[in-house]
Amino acid sequence: MSENHTANILQILTNRTIGQRTSITLREALSADMPKGVKGFLQGEAAGWLERDLLAMPRFARLDTNAPAVDHLLKTLLHAIAGGYVFTREEYLATLNEAVLFVENYLCRPQWTLENFLFRDARLLSRDAILGRLEFLTDYAYFPRILESVLRTGKATGVTGEDFRELIGRIDDHVVGQHSPRELAVLAKPIFSFFLLHEAGPDQPIPLKPILIFFDDKKMMILTEYLESICRLRGASTITLNDLIRLLEDLYLGKAPEQPQAAPEPPAPPPPQGDAFPPVIDASAEGLEGERITGAEQAAAFPADQDHATQQDETDGEMHAATEITPYPVGEPSVTVPELSDITGLINPDQRARFIRRVFRKDQAYYYGVVATLNTMRTWKEAAVYLRQVYEINRLDPFAPDVVEFTDTVQKRFAAQGETSE
Secondary structure (H helix, E strand, O other): OOHHHHHHHHHHHHHHOOOOOOEEEHHHHHHOOOOHHHHHHHHHHHHHHHHHHHHOOOOHHHOOOOOOOHHHHHHHHHHHHHOOOEEEHHHHHHHHHHHHHHHHHHHHOHHHHHHHHHOOOOOEEEHHHHHHHHHHOOOOOHHHHHHHHHHHHOOOOEEEHHHHHHHHHHHHHHHHHOOOHHHHHHOOHHHHHHHHOOOOOOOOOEEHHHHHHHHHHOOOHHHHHHHHHHHHHHOOOEEOHHHHHHHHHHHHHHHOOOOHHHOOOOOOOOOOOOOOOOOOOOOOOOOOOOOOOOEOOOEOOOOOOOOOOEEEOOOOOOEEEOOOOOOOOOOOOOOOOOOOOOHHHHOOHHHHHHHHHHHOOOOHHHHHHHHHHHOOOOOHHHHHHHHHHHHHHOOOOOOOHHHHHHHHHHHHHHHOOOHHHO
16 A cells, blocks of 8 residues: 555545535435445444434433334434535545545455554443444445344443454454455455456456555465565566466465465464353354355355356346456466476475575575466476576576576476476
């Protein structure tokens, strides 16, 4: 994320909505072409202002909002009339700026943003206070849905920041643990759509940094380092959805099997003590039984064994075919050939440690990234060109003993098929 990208998004949305006008209604703003998260924030703010003003009136202040159905009916009424709320230009631009910053942060680092958004001014919040702010969350709908289910079924009426941090961490761990690499990549699709300001296509690039922040927020450090090292190797500062899918599949589907940290399933943390929350990981909890959180609530599910997958559109639920996945960078034909051996199987542990230390300068993620890329190549000629690029970028002497040994080991992968004669 950068100030330039944020300012550009803000300027485009300003032009699409209020333009040079002195005022705008919420209804007019919501009818414009804007990210749904920004619309949700604007609507939540306007409805919140109206609710506070309404309940400050003497007679409405005596309304028992805890009475059955009263709170629900009140919120329904407020959202229905909020469309007519008139923003002054100054008020609208300030609120739009807050909305863009909030959605950008929420999409890229949801755990951090949720905690700071809710507990910015308080260490302890009531359950109702948290539930009242969930309407601001339109993307990653699994968060508000599971949070609402857990909070409504729990016995505790107050939640501390520490308890909430643990809760949302377990929600994310649960979601990550039940998804394939391809599905995990598509989980980040809202980030692509936000930075592109339209429904993201599979080959449309966005800055790499938001994607790195997204996986860092989920504490997936090996994955983050892998993506960063591969893109650094390629000299790339942007990434497409197809690139991300391919890279995650390369990392998790046997390309670097000897890297134990690469397992995509995080350990299930123990449930909290006492009655603060029911365990989120427990599939029998209300609202989760028999579910596998998919669809518009988090990401489309791509069958991992097909070239053309069926993807569910997050905005209208329409099913459509996803384009064929291509490796990074887009446009370079390179597919994994099953009959060729995996390079990791040709390198013993002592060699691997030495290569990482002497050839890859102690950068383990970089090493695995290079090996994963080499495993996708079909010919020694293609691999040799790639190795030459790696050596040149890192200013390595191709005739140094360890570099020669690494090159010879890679060459063995193709020697059995006679590929080195090309």
